[in-house]
Amino acid sequence: QPSHVGSVRGLKNPLLSGLHYELAYDWFTLAVTHLPLCSPDEREAVQKKTFTKWVNSHLGRVTCRIGDLYTDLRDGRMLIRLLEVLSGEQLPKPTKGRMRIHCLENVDKALQFLKEQKVHLENMGSHDIVDGNHRLTLGLIWTIILRFQIQDISVETEDNKEKKSAKEALLLWCQMKTAGYPNVNVHNFTTSWRDGLAFNAIVHKHRPDVIEFDSLKRSNAHYNLQNAFNTAENKLGLTKLLDPEDVNVDQPDEKSIITYVATYYHYFSKMKALAVEGKRVGKVLDYAIEADQLVGNYESLASELLQWIEQTILTLNDRQLANSLSAVQNQLQAFNTYRTVEKPPKFTEKGNLEVLLFTIQSKMRANNQKVYMPREGKLISDINKAWERLEKAEHERELALRNELIRQEKLEMLAARFDRKAAMRETWLSENQRLVSQDNFGVDLGAVDAATRKHEAIETDIGAYGERVAAVEAVARELEVENYHDVRRVLARRDNVLRLWEYLKELLAARRERLNAHRDLQRLLQEMRSIMDWMGEMKGRLQSQDSGKHLHDVEDLLQTHNLVEADISAQAEGVRGVQGAAQRFTSDQQVYKPCEPALVGEKVSLLGRAYEELGQLAGERRGRLADSRRLWQFLWELGEEAAWIREQEQILAGGDCGRDLTSALHLLSKHEAFRDEMAARYGPLGNSIAAGQTLVEEGHIGAPECTERIRDVRAQWAHLEETSQLREQQLKEAVALHQFQTDANDMEAWILETLRQVSSQEVGHDEFSTQTLARKQREVEEEIQSHRTLIDSLHEQALSLPPVHVEGRLPAIEQRYHELEALSASRRQALEGALALYRMYSEAGACQLWVGEKEQWLDGMQIPTKLEDLEVVQQRFETLEPEMNNLGTRISDVNQVAQQLLGSDNRSKEQIHQTQDQLNNRWKEFQRLADQRKQALESALNIQNYHLECNEIQSWMREKTKVIESTESLGNDLAGVMALQRKLTGMERDLEAIQVRQGQGDGSKEADKLAEEHPDQAEEIHAHLGEIQEVWQELNATMKRREESLGEASKLQGFLRDLDDFQSWLSRTQTAVASEDIPTSLPEAECLLTQHESIKNEVDNYKEDYEKMRAVGDEVTQGQTDAQYMFLAQRLQALDTGWHELRRMWENRHSLLAQAFDFQSFLRDVKQAEGFLNSQEYVLSHTEMPSSLQGAEEAIKKHEDFLTTMEASEEKITGVVEAGRRLVNDLNANSDKIQEKANSIQERHQKNREAANELLSKLKDNRELQHFLQDGQELTLWINEKMLTAQDMSYDEARNLHSKWQKHQAFMAELASNKDWLDKIDKEGQALVTEKPELQPVVQQTLEGLQSQWEELENTTRTKAQCLFDANRAELFTQSCSALDVWLKNLSGQLQSDDFGKDLTSVNILLKKHQMLEHQMEVREKEVQSLQSQALALSQEDAGGAVVEVDGQQRRVTDSFSQLQDPLNQRRQQLLASKEAHQFNRDLEDEILWVKERMPLATSTDHGKDLSSVQLLIKKNQTLQKEIQGHQPRIDDIQTHRRGMSPGQEEVDGERQSALEGRLAELRDSWAQLIAETDERHARLVEANRAQQFYTDAAEAEAWMGEQELHMMSEEKAKDEQSALVMVKKHQTLEQALEDYAQTIHQLANSSRTMMTSEHPESERINLRQAQVDKLYAGLKDLAEERRGRLQERLRLTQLKREVDDLEQWIAEREVVAGSHELGQDYEHVTVSGFPFTSSYFQLLSNTHTHTLSNTHTLSNTHTLSNTHTLTEIRSTLLKGVLLVSACYLYKRHLSTEAINQSINQIPNSPPWPRPKSSPRMSGTRL
Secondary structure, X not given: OOOOOOOHHHHOHHXXXXXXXXXXXXXXHHHEOOOOOOOHHHHHHHHHHHHHHHHHHHHHHHOOOOOOHHHHOOOOHHHHHHHHHHHOOOOOOOOOOOOHHHHHHHHHHHHHHHHHOOOOOOOOOHHHHHOOOHHHHHHHHHHXXXXXXXXXXXXXXXXXXXXXXXXXXXXXXXXHHHOOOOOOOOOOOOHHHOOOHHHHHHHHHHOOOOOOHHHOOOOOHHHHHHHHHHHHHHOOOOOOOOOHHHHOOOOOOHHHHHHHHHHHHHHHHHHHHOOOHXXXXXXXXXXXXXXXXXXXXXXXXXXXXXXHHHHHHHHXXXXXXXXXXXXXXXXXXXXXXXXXXXXXXXXXHHHHHHHHHHHHHHHHHHOOOOOOOOOOOOOHHHHHHHHHHHHHHHHHHHHHHHHHHHHHHHHHHHHHHHHHHHHHHHHHHHHHHHHOOOOOOOOOHHHHHHHHHHHHHHHHHHHHHHHHHHHHHHHHHHHHHOOOOOHHHHHHHHHHHHHHHHHHHHHHHHHHHHHHHHHHHHHHHHHHHHHHHHHHXXXXXXXXXXXXXXXXXXHHHHHHHHXXXXXXXXXXXHHHHHHHHHHHHHOOOOOOOOOOHHHHHHHHHHHHHHHHHHHHHHHHHHHHHHHHHHHHHHHXXXXXXXXXXXXXXXXXXXXXXXXXXXXXXXXXXXXXHHHHHHHHHHHHHHHHHHHHHHHHHHOOOOHHHHHHHHHHHHXXXXXXXXXXXXXXXXXXXXXXXXXXXXXXXXXXXXXXXXXXXXXXXXXXXXXXXXXXXXXXXXXHHHHHHHOHHHHHHHHHHHHOOOHHHHOOHHHHHHHHHHHHHHHHHHHHHHHHHHHHHHHHHHHHHHHHHHHHHHHHHHHHOOOOOOHHHHHHHHHHHHHHHHHHHHHHHHHHHHHHHHHHHHHOOOOOHHHHHHHHHHHHHHHHHHHXXXXXXXXXXXXXXXXXXXXXXXXXXXXXXXHHHXXXXXXXXXXXXXXXXXXXXXXXXHHHHHHHHHHHHHHHOHHHHHHHHHHHHOXXXXXXXXXXXXXXHHHHHHHHHHHHHHHHHHOOHHHHHHHHHHHHHHHHHHHHHHHHHOOOOOOOOHHHHHHHHHHHHHHHHHHHHHHHHHHHHHHHHHHHXXXXXXXXXXXXXXXXXXXXXXHHHHHHHHHHHHHHHHHHHHHHHHHHHHHHHHHHHHHXXXXXXXXXXXXXXXXXXXXXXXXXXXXXXXXXXHHHHHHHHHHHHHHHHOOOOOHHHHHHHHHHHHHHHHHHHHHHHHHHHHHXXXXXXXXXXXXXXXXXXXXXXXXXXXXXXXXXXOOOHHHHHHHHHHHHHHHHHOHHHHHHHHHHHHHHHHHOHHHHHHHHHHHHHHHHHHHHHHHHHHHHHHHHHHHOHHHHHHHHHHHHXXXXXXXXXXXXOOOOOOOHHHHHHHHHHHHHHHHHHHHHHHHHHHHHHHHHHHHHHOOOHHHHHHHHHHHHHHHHHHHOHHHHHHHHHHHHHHHHHHXXXXXXXXXXXXXXXXXXXXXXXXXXXXXXXXXXXHHHHHHHHHHHHHHHHHHHHHHHHHHHOOHHHHOOOHHHHHHHHHHHHHHHHHHHHHHHHHHHHHHHHHHHHHHHHHHHHHHHHHHHHHHHHHHHOOOOOOOOHHHHHHHHHHHHHHHHHHHHHHHHHHHHHHHHHHHHHOOOOOHHHHHHHHHHHHHHHHHHHHHHHHHHHHHHHHHHHHHXXXXXXXXHHHHHHHHHHHOOOOOOOOHHHHHHHHHHHHHHHHHHHHHHHHHHHHHHHHHHHHOOHHHHHXXXXXXXXXXXXXXXXXXXXXXXXXXXXXXXXHHHHOOOOOOOOOOOOOOOOOOOOOO
8 A cells, every 4th residue: 555645536537447437436435434443452542642631731730741641650750740730739759760669659659649539549550650551551540530520520400319420420411411402412421422513512502602503514523523622622721632533433432531521511610600701701800900900009009119218218328427426316216216117117018019919910810811010120029129228228327326326425435534634634734834943953063963863853754744645635636536526625625735735844944954054064073173183194104115025015015005095085085075065164155154164264274284295295105116016016927927837838748648538538628728728828928028128128126137037938938839739739639549449349339239139030929029029120220221321430530540540440340230231131031021920820810710600600500481580591691791702802811921921931831831721721611601501591582582472463463453354334435534544554564564574484484493493392383383374364364355445545545644644743843833931041042942943944844745745635625525525625724824824933933032042141141240240349349458568569469460350351241241232232022131231241340440440559559658668667777777886885995996987987988878778768758749649648757757867877977986086086097097008918919910710700700809809999099088188187186296107107008009000900901801712712612502503403304294294394494594594693793703802812822722713613614514504404395395285285186086076976866856956056066166176186287297397306206196186087077977967867857757747737637628518419519529629639638748758768768777667667657548548538428439549540659559340339348
C-alpha cells in the first residue's frame, strides 16, 4: 500500500479497467459507509488520551503539564501534585532524585494518601506505576476520577427513596437533561453518545444560545460531536477530553465518556445557583463597578499617603535645630508627639491600603477579571519603599535631636565649669599682683641671690599658672566654636581674666629687672676681686726660666703654658666683660642705680693695668718653650722610626714561608698589611725629615745632630724596601704551590670515596631499594660531571708552577677519574637491569593474583535457568571483558620486559623464563575457561530469548489478526476511511518488518542453530517455529483479504492520514507559538528564543508538505457535493487559515522574545555595572586622609589604581548605557524601565567619576601638606640636634681649644650650608598657602616654629663662636697655622706620587680621591682666609714682636697653600689623561666583544622551514642590521678618538702601542665581515621567503581545488525542476569562480618561472610543485564540464516530468467538458456535432502528446543509461493513458468505429489498434 498521497484519479476508472465509471463510484460510496469496530488497543489509546487531558486540566492550575501519561507519572511527582490539587490537602514533599528507589517512594506516598482517603486499590503497587504498566496506570487514574469527580454526583428525584450509585446518578442526570430532545435516548455511556446529539442536548439545555440543536442531523455524527466538543471548549471553557473519532465508533469507551460527561455535570451544577443569565451578568457588572470604586479609593488613598510621606520626610530632613538646651528639648518633645500621635494613623492607613489592594485583587480573581496592578509609583512596594525612607529620615532626625541635646547639655556643663574656673583665676591673680609689688633685695650677693631664688619661685608659680589661664581660654574658645548661646558673657569674662594675667606678668617682669640690676652689681664686684687675685698668682708662674730637658718635659711645660695662656685669654674676655658691665653702672643714663658710679670706675681702671702686664709675660714665656719643643719633637720622631725599621728588618729576615696553604695565606696577608703600614708611615717620616731640615736651615742649636739622624734613617728605609719586595715574591710562590697540593689532595680523596661507592655490587633486594640506589647513582654521576671542571682548573694551576713540584700528580688523577666514569656507567646499567627485573616480578605477581581470583569465580559459577539470573551473570561477564583487555595489555608489557632482560646479561634468566612461562600459561588457561563459560552463558541466553521472542511474536500476530478482522465494517465512507487510517498506519510498518525477517529466514536459521547446539530441546524449538509460521500465514491471509476488500479506499486513507498528522502538528505548533511565557532571566530568554527558532525551521521544513497537501486536497474535493467531502473542504480551509496564522503568530512571538532577550541581556549588564558602581561608591565613601607622607603616597597609589579600575569598567558602563538607549530607540516593550536604569547608571557613574577626581585632588593636596610637614619635622629634629651641640659649653675646661675651634668652624659652615634648607621649606610653604589657602593655619604655624628655632640656633652658634674665639685668640691662631702646615706638607707628598692607575677602576678611584683633596683645598682656603682675619685682629690688639711672628706664620701658610695649586691641577690633568687611555681600551674591547656576539647570527645557515619561520628570521636579520647601523657611530667614534689621542695621553710603550693597533685592526676587519655576512644572509632569506611564499600559495591553491573537486564529485540529484535550476546556477557560479582562479594559477606559474630563471636553490622542487598544481587545475576543469552535463540532463528530465504532470492536469480538466450527457437528437445530429468535436479534441491532444513524446525521445537519446528505463516508462504510460482515456470517452459518447479509428490514426507513431468487426456499438469488454 502506498504511503504517499495519491491523485484523485486513483479513486476512479484508471485502476478499474473492467468496470463502468458509475459502478466504480457506487462501489466507492458503499465501501466508505461502514465504521470500524473498537479494539482493546484503541480503547486503551482513547482512555490514555482522555485521562491525559483530564489530568492536564487540573495540573494547569499549578502551571504543570504532562506529555505522556505512562512515563510522566512514573517518578510520582506529578501524581502527588495532582492529588494535592484535587484534594486541596498538602501531601508529603516528593523525594529528590531520579533513581528507581526515589520514584517508588514518591508513588508510595501518593498511594498511601489514596488509602487514607478510603480508596480501594486492588492488585496495584508502586512498582506497577514506576514500571509504566499501561493497564494499571489507567486504572489508577480512573480510580482517582471516581473518587474526586464522580463519587459525589447525586441527583434529586421526587421520591429519593432509592440510593443510586454515582454512575447511575450521572446517567439519570443526563436522561433528565436530554428528556424531550428528538433522537436523543441516553440509556448507557457508550452507544447512546455516538451520534453526538446527547452532548449537544446537554449543552443546549443549559446554554441554548450557543447551539442550534434543530439544525443537527443524526446522520452527521462527526459534525455533531465536533460541534459539541468545540462549543464546550470555546464557550464554556471545558477541556476537550475527547475527539469525534474517539466516540464515533461501534463501542465507545465507557470510562472516557463518563469522565467527559462528569465535567459537564460539575460545570452546569455550578450554574444552578444562578437564576437567570441576566442576573449573572448584572452581578458581574456590580462586581466590576465595585472593583472600580475600590481601585479609585486605593489610588486616592495611596496618593495622599505618599504625599504625606514625602512632606514628612522633608520636615524630618530639616537640620535647622535650636541653639539652646530648652529649645532642643521642646523639639525632641514635638518629635515624640509626631511618633505617638501623627504617625500611627498613617501606619494604620498603610496597612488598610495593603488590605484594600488584596481585597481588590481577590475579588477580581474570584470574578475571573484581569487582576488590578497599581501603576508604577503607587505599588505596595513603592509605598513600602517610601515608608522605609520615612523610617530612615525619622531615625536620622531622632539621632540628630539626640546628638544636639547631648551637645547642648555638654555646653551647659562646660559654661558652668568656665564660670567656676574664671572666678578662681581672678582671685588668685589679684593676690599675686600685691605680692610682686614689694622690693626687699638686701645689700650683698648672698642676700640678692636669696631674693633672686625667691623671685624665681614666684615666677615658676606664676608661669605654671599660665596653663590654668590657658585652660580658661580654651574652655571659652570651645564654647565659642560650639556656638554657645551665651557666648558674649563668656568672652567678656575671659578677656577680664586675660587682662589681669597680662598685668601680673608686667609687674613680675619689672621686679625681675630691678632684682637683676642688684644681682649684676654684686656679681661684678665679686668678679673684679677674684680676677685681681688670679693675676697676682699668674705673674709669678710666667717669670720662670725652665725650658724642659726632654720632649715630654717640654710638652708638659707647653701644655701648662697653653693652659695659662688660655686662662689669660679667657680672663681677657672677662676683663672686657667686667669693663663693659661696669659702664652700665657708671652711666648717667641709667634710671635705676643700685650704688655710686665713681666707686665702680676706680676698680675697673686698676683691673685693666694689671691684665696688660700679665699678657707681656706670657708671650715671652711661649717663645722659649716653642723652640725647645721643635728640637725634641724631631729627635723623638726619628728615634721611633729607626726603632720600627730595625724591628721590621728582623721580622723579614726569617725564611718561614708556611707549612701549608692556611699558614702561607696568613703570612701573605700579614705581609700585605706590613706593606700598607709602610706606605702609611712613609708620609709622616717625610714630614719629620722636612722638619729636621728646617731646623738645620734655621741654625738651631741642635742642627748637627739633626743632619746625622736624617742620613741614618734614609739608609735604613731603603734597605727595608728591598727586603720587603723579596719577601713578597717568596710568599706568593708558596701560596700557589700549597693551593695546588690542597686541590689535588681533595680531588684524590673524592675520587677514592666515589670509587668505593660505584664499586659496590649491591643492586637492591626489591623495587623500592633498587630505585633508591638508582637515584643515588644519578646523583653520583652528576657529581662526577661537575668535578670535570675542577680537574681542568688543576691543569691550569700546574702550568704556572715549577714542574718538579707537580710532576706525576695530574696523570694519576686523570687515570682514576676515567676509571671512576667507567665504573659509574657499569653500575648504572646494573641498577637499571635489576629495577626492570623487580618490576617484572611485581607486575607478574599482580596479574597472577587477579587471574587466580577470577578463576575461582568462574570455577564456582553455574549457568542459571531463569532469564533474569542469566542477564545478571551476563552483565558480570560484560564487566569482565574490559578487565581482561587491560590485563592482557599488562601481560604483554611483562613479556616485553622479560624479552629485554633475557637479551641482556642478566643472571636470573632461568627465573625470568619460569615466571614468564607460568604467567602466560595461566593466562591462556584463564582465557580458555572464560570463553567456555561465556559460550555456555550465551547459549542459555539464546534459548531463553528464543522462547520469549516466539511467544511475543505469536501474541503480537494474533492481536494484529484480530485488529485486521475488526476493520471489516469500516472503509465504507469518508469517516470510516479516517477511522481505518488510524487502525492500519502502524500495522503496515510492523508487517513489513516481520515480512523482511521471514523472507531472510532469520527465524529458521536461528532455530536450526539452537537445535544443533541443544539437541535435547530441538523438538520444542522447531515446534515454536512451526506455530509462528502458521500464525504468520494466517495473518498474511487476513491482511490479503482485507486489502482486496478495501481497494481504492487505501489511497484516500493515505491522504487522510497525512492530513490528520499535519493538522496535529499544526495544532501543537500553534500551541507552542501562542505561549505567553515571558522570560524572567537571560538563560530562560536564550532557551525560549532557541526553541522559537527551531519552530521556524520546523515550519519551513513542513512548507513543502503543506503545499502538496493543499494541492491534493483541492483535487479530492473538486466538484464533490457529499457532506463528508464538504467537511473535508472545511478542514482544508481551516488548514489554510491555521498555516497563515501560524506564520503571523511566529513573527509576533519572535519579536516579543527578541525584545525580552535584549531586555534580559541589558538587565544582566546593568547588574554587573551596578556591582562596579556599588564597589566604587563604597571605596569613595570610606577613604580617609592619611596623617603621614608614606600613608599619603600609598593612598594616592591606591587611588590611582582605583581610577585605573574605574577607567577599565567605564567602557562596560558606557556600553550598558548605549545599549539601553538603543533598546529605547528600538521601542522595546520595557523602554521605561530600560530608560530609568540607563539614566540611573549614567548619573551614578558621573557622580563617582567626579567624586574620584575630587578625592584624588584632596589626596594630592594632603600629600603636599604631609611632605611639607615631614620636611619641617626633619628640619626641626636637625635643629634640635644641632642645638645640643651649640649649647655645649665644655670648652671652659678643655685644653685643646684649637680642635674645638675647628669643629665649631665646621659646625658653622654646616649651619650656613643648611640655611638653604630652611629657605626651601619656607618657599614650599608659601607656595602651598598660595595654591591651597585652606592649609594656611597649619603651614604658617610650622613655618613660624621653624623660623624661631633657626634664629635661636644661629644666635646660640654665634655666641659660642665668640666665646671660643675670645677664650684664646693667639693660641687658636698658632694652632691653626700649625695644623695647616702639617696638612699642606702631607698633601704635597700625595701630589708627588707617580701612581696614575693600572686600569679604569683604579684611575676612577684616584680621581675620586683627588676630587676629595680639591674639596679639602676649598675648605682650607676658607681657613686661610680666616687666619688672615685673625692675624689682623691680633695685630690690632698687640703691637710688638708677637705681631711680626703672627704675620710671618700667616704669610708662610698662605705661600705654602698657593704653591700647591699648580701641582694639584697638574696631577688632575695626568689622571684625566690616564682615564682617557684606559677608557679607550675598555671601549675597544667592548666593541670587539659585541661584534663577536653578533657574528653567529649573521653567519647562521638556518633559513626556516615554513613561511612564518622565514619571515621571523627576516625580521631578526633586519633588527640585526638596524643594530649594526645604530652601532656604526660608536665604531667611528672609537677610530676617530684613536687618531685624536696624543702620545702624551696614551702613556704606553711601543709593545702596548702595537698591541693596541692590532686590536683596532681586528675590530675593523670583524666589523666589515659582520656587515657583509648580514647582507648576504638577508639576500638568502629573501630567496627563502619567495620559495616559502610560493609553497604556501600552492598549498592554498591545492586545498581550494581539493574542496571544489569534492563538490564536483557530489552525487546529489535534484528532486524537481526548481532545485535543478538552482543547482545549475550554482554550478555556473562555481565554473566562473574556477575561471577566475585561473589568474591565481597563472601568477603561481609566473612566480615559479621567475625563480627557476634566477637559478633558485630549490628550482627542481618548485617546478615539481607547479606541475602538480597545473595538473590538479586541469582535472578540476574536466570534472566541472562533466558535472555541468549531468546537471543539464537532470534539468531536462525534471522539465519532462513537469510537462507530463501538466498534461495529466489538462486531461483531468477536459474530463469535465467531455463528460457532458448531451448525446444528440438523432444519428445525423450526433455525426455532425460529435465528429468535429472529437477531431479537434484529439488533434489538440495529439499535438501535446507529440511535443511531450518528442521531448522524451530527445532526452532518452542524450541521457545516461541509468534513466533510460524511467523515460521509457514515462513515454509508454503517457501514450497508454492518452489512448485509454480517449477510447473510454469515445465509448462513453457512443461514437462509431470509424470515428474512433480516424481519431486514433491522427496520433503520430501510435501503436497498432485492433479494429473491431462488430457493430458500431462495441462492448465494454472488447474496448
